[in-house]
Every structure is written in structure tokens, then in C-alpha cells.
Amino acid sequence: MITFSQTTIKEIEEIRRKYPTSRAALLPALYVAQREFGWLSPEAYTAVSDLLGVPEAIARGVGTFYAMYRNKPLGRHVVQLCTNVSCMILGAERLVDFLKNKYGLEPGGTTADGRFSLVIMECIGACGTAPAMLVNDDFYENLTEKYIDEILEKYR
Numbered sequence: 001m002i003t004f005s006q007t008t009i010k011e012i013e014e015i016r017r018k019y020p021t022s023r024a025a026l027l028p029a030l031y032v033a034q035r036e037f038g039w040l041s042p043e044a045y046t047a048v049s050d051l052l053g054v055p056e057a058i059a060r061g062v063g064t065f066y067a068m069y070r071n072k073p074l075g076r077h078v079v080q081l082c083t084n085v086s087c088m089i090l091g092a093e094r095l096v097d098f099l100k101n102k103y104g105l106e107p108g109g110t111t112a113d114g115r116f117s118l119v120i121m122e123c124i125g126a127c128g129t130a131p132a133m134l135v136n137d138d139f140y141e142n143l144t145e146k147y148i149d150e151i152l153e154k155y156r
């Protein structure tokens, strides 16, 4: 059994007060749980459900529907690389190969040292400066192989 920190409990209670129903508060509450535990484990779903008084099946339904929720443990840093049309035209597929060959980072996978996980995204709103990616919450655009090396060096 896992428990939230007192700070997180207060944050989720505050979120709950902003919404007309507990179900409506699920999206931000799950995000807060993910931030606290790193991913949404079965125990994290139980904790959110208990706190909001929402059936666990509803919470899991929401958390497994949206791509921004992590339903398995990931590396310390999550690389979200867009491979949609604009990024693909400007070389994203080559960057996927680069990450695989240089870092051992496969789409949906995690490096052996647990440093990075790679998630392939479908447009992150930077089509004009493609290819683009996020590392955790940090945004990067106009990517090249050299630039990716510089970026990833910052994340240990």
C-alpha cells in the first residue's frame, strides 16, 4: 500500500474543491499522483480513488485512455519525440534511429541504466520548428543528432 505525502493530499483536496464532481477532478488528480510516484501503479489508482471517492475502474479508465499518463515505470528522464508529419518530413525517423543506435533507446523502451525512456508522440505543437521533443517538461525544437547529444548530456 502506498500513501500520498501530506502536501499531495492537500493539493488533491484543493483540486477536488475546484470541480463540480469528484470524477471531474480525476485528470489533474492523476497527474499529481503520477508526479509523486513517477507512474500510475495499481496502488496509485487505489490511492486516488480513495481520496476522491471515485470507483477505481473509473480512475483506471481515465488513466489508461490519455497518453500523458504513465502506466508502467519509466526511466529517470522521459524523452517524448514527435514523429508526426512535419517532424517526420524534417528527419524525426532518422532521430529515432539515432536514439536507438547511440543510446540503446527504443520507442516505448528504457535504457539499461534507467536514465531515459522514449515515448513517440503524435504532434506536440511545434510543427513550424520541427523536429521537436520534450525531455520531462522541457521543450526542444529544430533537433539534429548533435543537438540531441547536447540536450541529453544535461540529464543524468
Ligand code: FES
Residues within 6 Å of the ligand: 082, 083, 084, 085, 086, 087, 088, 122, 123, 124, 125, 126, 127, 130, 131, 132
Ligand atoms: S508534427 Fe511534430 S510537432 Fe507537430
